[in-house]
Amino acid sequence: MSFDPAKPTLLCALVRHYDELVDYVRRRFGDRGAARDVVHDVCLQLLERTEKEDVRTPLALLRKISHDTAVTRFRSEHRRASWLQPVSELPEVACAAATPTARYDAEQEFQLLVDAIASLPPRCQAVFVMHKIHEIPQAEVAQRLGISVKTVEKHLRLGLAACRALLGR
Structure with a gap:
């Protein structure tokens, strides 16, 4: 992908408005580090796909893409966190070894x-x-x-x- 400064692209707009996009995501979702990650993900998305022509308001489109990416990231992190169970104390044995019979049954089922x-x-x-x-x-x-x-x-x-x-x- 070549960069032509005379022809505005979404990627050029992202570079130009990087801090503004990070602040936009941070204001909506609270964490500056996560907001940077979201904007970096948007950058990767733009690099991976072919660019659409005739984007009238690239900043608005970038905000929409950033918002959608942040929502997707938030939902997947929330889903991942719901799978984890907080444990106040670690058990004495991290993992009880499965008996040979249990291992054989699991292999058969698999x-x-x-x-x-x-x-x-x-x-x-x-x-x-x-x-x-x-x-x-x-x-x-x-x-x-x-x-x-x-x-x-x-x-x-x-x-x-x-x-x-x-x-x-």
């Missing part, structure tokens, strides 16, 4: 899941792995595969049913 996923039709398997294993949102899976979100939901139902059937649940 192999059943692998076999269930492998037995799915190719499109269904791709949808299931993208969403359940790689945690890609359904809308993005649909976009990447060129199918509707309803079709993604159908494939996920079929995949879950196959896994449950092989596990006997």
Whole structure:
């Protein structure tokens, strides 16, 4: 990507208004360090995609992109934090070793899941792995595969049913 100062681009606008964008995100979400990270993420997004022509108000668009990126980051951090359970004291044993029988049972169950996923039709398997294993949102899976979100939901139902059937649940 070449930079032509005569032709304003979103990336040039981001560089020109960097501090303003950081302050904008900080005022809305409170943390200056996180605000810098958000603006850096926006910069990466701009570098990774082709730029749209004829952006009339690049600062407004950058604010919108920054806000959306900050909301997405906040939601994922909130979701991640909800998975963690605070512990006032550490247990004496960090991890109790699994018994050989428990390990064998877990390996058998894992192999059943692998076999269930492998037995799915190719499109269904791709949808299931993208969403359940790689945690890609359904809308993005649909976009990447060129199918509707309803079709993604159908494939996920079929995949879950196959896994449950092989596990006997």
